Amino acid sequence: MAETHDFPSDLLAGQEELHQVRAELLALLKRLPWSVEPLDGFNDDHGWRKVERPASPGWTADEQAEVEKLRDRERELAVFVTCHRFWAEVDSQHKVDTRMRLKHAHETTKSPEGP
Secondary structure (H helix, E strand, O other), X not given: OOOOOOOOHHHXXXXXXXXXXXXXXXXXXXXXXXXXXXXXXXXXXXXXXXXXXXXXXXXXXXXXXXXXXXXXXXXXXXHHHHOOHHHHHOOHHXXXXXXXXXXOHHHHHOEOOXX
16 A cells, blocks of 8 residues: 555544644643552652652542543543554555654644644
8 A cells, every 4th residue: 555645534533633732731731749549748858859748638629530531531532543444555664654754744734723
């Protein structure tokens, strides 16, 4: 099969949603306290680098549920994208390059003005 592919629309949509879910999960995790459970802060300067953490109030039940929901959706989408019937059409020697093109396909479809 040729090295260039027209990706199926459902595969493109799944990959785009996977990008969005991962970005949303990363943003959420950056906002949340560093520990899921309430923990005291610590300061360790005896290792190869200094590590400091403030006290963590832990995550609320709603925050835990939101992280779990996003992680579940991320797994569903990752399975959908990687197991899509399209990959059976791609020669094994081209699968890695084709997968990389799919991962970056959303960047080429957006206009220069923005999403």
